[in-house]
């Protein structure tokens with residue numbers, strides 16, 4: 001982690017990331033490598049997903065020497081590698097012969113018992129990757145087990161355990177128990193990040209792979225985040241292409257909590273609350289939720305789709321600083337207090353059709369004190385000039 005941030009315990013929020021000095025818009029506060037990655041492919045699908053199962057870059061007709069794993073073909077799955085080099089690295093790490101065997105043992109019961117349950121297929125892939133990590137690096141496996149998440153019992157967990165206990169990972173002295181399997185699945189649920197397929201207009205963006213990033217896992221959620229994550233899986237040519245970069249969206253003072261949004265910021269209040277409770281186990285009480293809790297359904301419809309935001313921008317220009325300073329309530333007779341975060345959507349949400357990405361400035365030039373006015377979208381990657389009239393100072 002950058003020395004500009006630290007992890008501290010906040011009551012009711014667990015471990016939380018805090019700034020140790022003022023942070024500038026666009027500043028990189030974390031570059032994190034995954035300790036494990038696993039494919040988001042179901043076992044039912046026989047058509048290959050066109051990405052490399054080692055470096056996770058996409059594979060296309062220009063990829064010169066694609067290799068497919070012959071052991072996986074024996075159970076009708078196509079696992080591809082973009083080069084013989086990637087294949088050979090994978091054989092010594094996350095696609096070892098033990099992994100192929102474990103995936104094969106999972107394939108048949110998953111296909112016959114749970115053909116339409118993608119979640120359990122992904123949980124099986126995660127468990128195989130996690131046990132592979134236990135063999136490769138007991139230290140990193142220990143760090144995975146220290147992440148947030150309490151194991152729960154269910155039929156699915158018992159089923160996964162029944163398969164896993166037959167395919168013991170070749171790690172010395174390692175005991176696979178129902179409790180360990182349940183705990184691992186809970187860690188994955190609360191902490192995995194999706195590596196996404198490239199954005200295409202009007203098409204739902206699929207997840208290519210999931211990864212566990214130890215340091216990035218400490219960021220809590222806020223529905224108006226002050227930082228966002230960028231991934232460059234296909235863009236970066238080096239072997240750090242699956243690294244995650246977290247950058248500041250706007251300036252923040254020292255001692256402020258730094259939060260990400262766990263999903264696109266255009267989600268409606270009820271959908272955000274439901275998702276956060278069901279998937280992450282908490283009720284969100286952020287400033288935005290406090291305001292939107294009082295909205296009617298009609299208000300909700302206006303907020304999520306960008307309608308009316310431009311008209312709101314002018315009105316909110318002056319009030320923006322006050323709202324962020326917590327003074328909005330003093331203005332309670334002002335009807336605009338119903339939408340104090342209009343500025344966020346205007347300035348920090350990508351306006352490309354169906355994108356809903358978050359915009360953060362490019363990193364400031366070295367030795368420069370000012371932030372870039374070029375905003376990068378975390379979803380479609382577009383670079384746009386910041387033309388909004390809102391100033392930072394949040």
Ligand SMILES: C[S@@+](CC[C@H](N)C(=O)[O-])C[C@H]1O[C@@H](n2cnc3c(N)ncnc32)[C@H](O)[C@@H]1O
Pocket residue numbers: 012013014015016147148190191217218219220221222279280281282283284285
């Ligand atoms: C990825 S972890 C974040 C780090 C976590 N606080 C920890 O102690 O490791 C996600 C979990 O953090 C907690 N969390 C995240 N955002 C929160 C928020 N806004 N309010 C309360 N709890 C939150 C929830 O327990 C959630 O399941």
